[in-house]
Amino acid sequence: MASDTQISSAPLSGMRDFTPYEVQLRDWATQKITQTYEKYGFTKIETPCLENLALLKRGEGGENLQLIFEVVKRGDKLEKVLSQAHAQNAKVDRNQLTDMGLRFDLTVPLVRFYCQNQGTLPTPFKAIQIGSVWRAESAQQGRFRQFTQCDIDIFGVKNELAEIELLGATAEALTNLAFDGFTIYVNDRRLLANIAAHCGFAEERFDNVFIALDKLDKIGLEGVKTELAGEGHPESAIANLMSLLVSLSNESANQLDVIAERVSPAPDVVQGIRNIIEIVGSQANGKYSVKYEPSLVRGMGYYTGPIFEIKYPGYNYSVAGGGRYDKMVGKMSGRDVPACGFSIGFERIIGILQDKNIQPETQYQKLAFIYDADRDDIAKVAQAAATLRERGFAVVSQARKKDMKKQIDQLSNQKITALCIFKGDVQNLEIKPL
Amino acid sequence: MASDTQISSAPLSGMRDFTPYEVQLRDWATQKITQTYEKYGFTKIETPCLENLALLKRGEGGENLQLIFEVVKRGDKLEKVLSQAHAQNAKVDRNQLTDMGLRFDLTVPLVRFYCQNQGTLPTPFKAIQIGSVWRAESAQQGRFRQFTQCDIDIFGVKNELAEIELLGATAEALTNLAFDGFTIYVNDRRLLANIAAHCGFAEERFDNVFIALDKLDKIGLEGVKTELAGEGHPESAIANLMSLLVSLSNESANQLDVIAERVSPAPDVVQGIRNIIEIVGSQANGKYSVKYEPSLVRGMGYYTGPIFEIKYPGYNYSVAGGGRYDKMVGKMSGRDVPACGFSIGFERIIGILQDKNIQPETQYQKLAFIYDADRDDIAKVAQAAATLRERGFAVVSQARKKDMKKQIDQLSNQKITALCIFKGDVQNLEIKPL
Numbered sequence: 012m013a014s015d016t017q018i019s020s021a022p023l024s025g026m027r028d029f030t031p032y033e034v035q036l037r038d039w040a041t042q043k044i045t046q047t048y049e050k051y052g053f054t055k056i057e058t059p060c061l062e063n064l065a066l067l068k069r070g071e072g073g074e075n076l077q078l079i080f081e082v083v084k085r086g087d088k089l090e091k092v093l094s095q096a097h098a099q100n101a102k103v104d105r106n107q108l109t110d111m112g113l114r115f116d117l118t119v120p121l122v123r124f125y126c127q128n129q130g131t132l133p134t135p136f137k138a139i140q141i142g143s144v145w146r147a148e149s150a151q152q153g154r155f156r157q158f159t160q161c162d163i164d165i166f167g168v169k170n171e172l173a174e175i176e177l178l179g180a181t182a183e184a185l186t187n188l189a190f191d192g193f194t195i196y197v198n199d200r201r202l203l204a205n206i207a208a209h210c211g212f213a214e215e216r217f218d219n220v221f222i223a224l225d226k227l228d229k230i231g232l233e234g235v236k237t238e239l240a241g242e243g244h245p246e247s248a249i250a251n252l253m254s255l256l257v258s259l260s261n262e263s264a265n266q267l268d269v270i271a272e273r274v275s276p277a278p279d280v281v282q283g284i285r286n287i288i289e290i291v292g293s294q295a296n297g298k299y300s301v302k303y304e305p306s307l308v309r310g311m312g313y314y315t316g317p318i319f320e321i322k323y324p325g326y327n328y329s330v331a332g333g334g335r336y337d338k339m340v341g342k343m344s345g346r347d348v349p350a351c352g353f354s355i356g357f358e359r360i361i362g363i364l365q366d367k368n369i370q371p372e373t374q375y376q377k378l379a380f381i382y383d384a385d386r387d388d389i390a391k392v393a394q395a396a397a398t399l400r401e402r403g404f405a406v407v408s409q410a411r412k413k414d415m416k417k418q419i420d421q422l423s424n425q426k427i428t429a430l431c432i433f434k435g436d437v438q439n440l441e442i443k444p445l
Numbered sequence: 446m447a448s449d450t451q452i453s454s455a456p457l458s459g460m461r462d463f464t465p466y467e468v469q470l471r472d473w474a475t476q477k478i479t480q481t482y483e484k485y486g487f488t489k490i491e492t493p494c495l496e497n498l499a500l501l502k503r504g505e506g507g508e509n510l511q512l513i514f515e516v517v518k519r520g521d522k523l524e525k526v527l528s529q530a531h532a533q534n535a536k537v538d539r540n541q542l543t544d545m546g547l548r549f550d551l552t553v554p555l556v557r558f559y560c561q562n563q564g565t566l567p568t569p570f571k572a573i574q575i576g577s578v579w580r581a582e583s584a585q586q587g588r589f590r591q592f593t594q595c596d597i598d599i600f601g602v603k604n605e606l607a608e609i610e611l612l613g614a615t616a617e618a619l620t621n622l623a624f625d626g627f628t629i630y631v632n633d634r635r636l637l638a639n640i641a642a643h644c645g646f647a648e649e650r651f652d653n654v655f656i657a658l659d660k661l662d663k664i665g666l667e668g669v670k671t672e673l674a675g676e677g678h679p680e681s682a683i684a685n686l687m688s689l690l691v692s693l694s695n696e697s698a699n700q701l702d703v704i705a706e707r708v709s710p711a712p713d714v715v716q717g718i719r720n721i722i723e724i725v726g727s728q729a730n731g732k733y734s735v736k737y738e739p740s741l742v743r744g745m746g747y748y749t750g751p752i753f754e755i756k757y758p759g760y761n762y763s764v765a766g767g768g769r770y771d772k773m774v775g776k777m778s779g780r781d782v783p784a785c786g787f788s789i790g791f792e793r794i795i796g797i798l799q800d801k802n803i804q805p806e807t808q809y810q811k812l813a814f815i816y817d818a819d820r821d822d823i824a825k826v827a828q829a830a831a832t833l834r835e836r837g838f839a840v841v842s843q844a845r846k847k848d849m850k851k852q853i854d855q856l857s858n859q860k861i862t863a864l865c866i867f868k869g870d871v872q873n874l875e876i877k878p879l
Contacts, residue, residue, distance in 0.1 A: 031488035052841035054465035102531040407486035
């Protein structure tokens with residue numbers, strides 16, 4: 012039989028196969044997270060991986076819109092596009108080729124789901140989504156082209172109890188995954204706008220200011236100043252912002268007090284941040300801390316209120332992020348619904364768990380049951396294996412190999428911790444630890 | 446804000462959103478099945494949803510190859526295809542447009558995974574796969590275009606202990622999902638070939654004979670006879686087959702004895718079927734039965750030995766099916782590896798569970814915690830909710846609505862079975878059953 016050597020057996024570039032141990036860790040983490048979220052009244056929903064391409068592309072997905080894997084039209088529909096272009100001697104318009112796309116996040120499908128089912132969903136609607144998303148990232152840079160997102164979202168809650176529950180639930184989920192010592196950073200888009208207005212930046216360029224501010228922890232005060240100047244913002248506004256940031260960097264200062272005093276933001280916005288920080292902090296039991304962070308921006312343009320992210324010591328990326336987006340449902344349905352969400356960076360969490368060499372709990376002890384395929388009666392072998400399963404083992408039956416010592420040595424790679432070598436007697440099964 | 450009415454919020458045709466209750470049932474079934482399979486020494490693996498289109502198309506996927514959702518090439522690669530065709534005034538070749546496809550089953554990716562990782566995988570390698578597959582079926586006929594498959598496969602076991610474990614594990618999984626009274630039907634492709642040869646059919650047309658035989662339970666003896674005649678098979682061969690089938694339909698006959706006597710098949714093939722039936726049957730504890738079924742064929746061309754499927758009373762489709770396919774790995778890697786697999790029809794199982802109104806077990810009792818958003822202190826509300834969670838409830842906090850009676854009436858739709866109305870005192874939380 013000819014082997015088909017021209018087709019690689021490797022997964023596609025940027026995509027991954029997961030071996031049993033990897034799946035075990037991912038499933039364990041998924042289950043811990045889900046169980047925690049359920050305690051907070053969230054329930055899981057699922058949407059299809061493929062969505063209408065027009066829906067995906069109309070969204071506020073920013074640069075992700077460039078990274079959609081698009082599905083080519085089927086059958087006659089595609090034929091028509093190709094034939095027409097050929098008949099007219101025109102180049103085929105690539106936008107005419109496709110009609111579906113793989114989702115690039117879980118937020119666009121969630122909003123569609125909510126609009127579709129709004130009449131029957133409870134208020135508040137608290138959703139868990141854990142699923143794959145796809146982005147045609149440059150695989151050369153080691154980015155994954157299929158990865159798991161893990162989101163919770165609350166629709167229908169105006170007050171900051173929503174944020175408090177999102178943060179509390181996510182912090183508890185991380186704690187249950189043996190993370191501690193992490194920090195939750197909180198800010199508010201409205202406060203950022205207040206600050207930018209107060210400093211004298213032009214309102215239509217606020218987002219550009221935020222992009223520079225967002226880099227504060229990487230490029231420092233001088234870096235932000237240089238970037239803002241390079242972008243052509245008014246010198247006076249830049250000077251005002253620098254002055255404020257210097258005051259905020261004073262370690263003894265209560266940053267929110269400084270801002271409340273100097274910027275005069277809407278008092279309820281400041282009180283909202285204070286509530287979130289104090290209340291979530293009071294539930295931390297010393298396992299994590301909650302802080303206001305004036306330079307926290309979060310990339311997506313759709314946030315309308317509090318924003319937050321979590322950092323874990325020793326890792327310079329955030330392990331979770333989210334915020335309030337009260338205008339997104341309205342853009343689809345015509346009627347605004349208060350909404351906020353928090354997303355765990357699932358692949359990052361798994362990477363840290365692997366760094367920490369965390370061993371997921373398993374339900375059964377794994378036992379190797381070795382029989383002699385030439386001599387043993389197969390009915391007795393099957394009966395013995397059944398007996399071992401009844402005793403609570405996960406039983407891996409295998410025929411005895413010539414070099415049984417080597418065979419046994421290899422069992423530990425499979426996380427097998429017990430051994431039973433069949434002696435032909437079903438009543439008498441000797442189990443040894445490995 | 447303008448609403449975007451031209452884009453529907455419904456999922457794409459043939460695709461489904463799953464509501465919380467549906468996901469709960471699906472997750473519960475998935476977990477029960479996984480736990481059972483783990484007891485039999487299987488471990489979960491995962492592969493990407495996208496595969497190289499050339500790999501998908503070279504397979505033995507039969508008509509599924511026509512149903513692949515294909516992903517259009519990205520960026521310059523696509524541009525080149527379109528520009529070249531235009532420059533040459535040629536119609537674009539649709540095969541040039543795409544390079545990846547969504548998997549249509551879990552077997553093609555599994556074999557690729559096995560070939561890729563063969564060096565590090567244990568022998569036997571026993572895989573669980575539960576995941577989505579996609580087929581561009583006619584959505585008009587109510588077929589799903591994304592659905593879940595649930596497979597176990599064993600690589601590296603030549604003897605029928607593999608089949609015994611596949612059948613035993615799947616039967617136990619179904620039993621754990623509250624199925625009983627089902628029947629496992631067993632046959633062997635080699636025995637089918639022996640019968641066809643004995644009757645005098647031409648070997649190159651055996652598959653055509655099997656297609657007719659497969660319909661025996663739907664169209665009866667006369668129907669099979671008519672179909673075989675219409676296909677131009679020799680009259681004498683048809684007469685021989687009919688005579689054999691009549692003997693087999695004699696209720697007092699042991700069908701395998703009849704075939705052993707009249708067809709003289711390879712004794713080890715018959716003994717293999719007998720072993721499978723007897724040993725799996727001995728583990729059934731009256732919950733299911735195991736039978737030889739001479740007209741069982743299974744559609745796919747790649748089976749090489751025992752084949753099997755499970756039927757549940759009251760449903761005229763099989764709820765699980767599989768068989769041995771010893772030649773498939775060799776077609777990819779050049780070296781044959783014994784392999785067999787069993788696939789639960791996950792969507793069918795879920796449909797039956799819904800028909801039976803099975804309620805999945807849940808970890809926490811769900812409690813509605815109603816507070817007054819205008820009057821209550823948000824810190825106290827959060828603290829009370831935390832206390833209720835500590836007491837073991839899954840807590841759904843919600844602001845009191847004007848018509849609280851109506852609000853409470855609607856809670857049972859969410860499977861909420863307990864209620865706590867906040868009176869402002871965190872120390873004194875009164876919980877009522879609903």
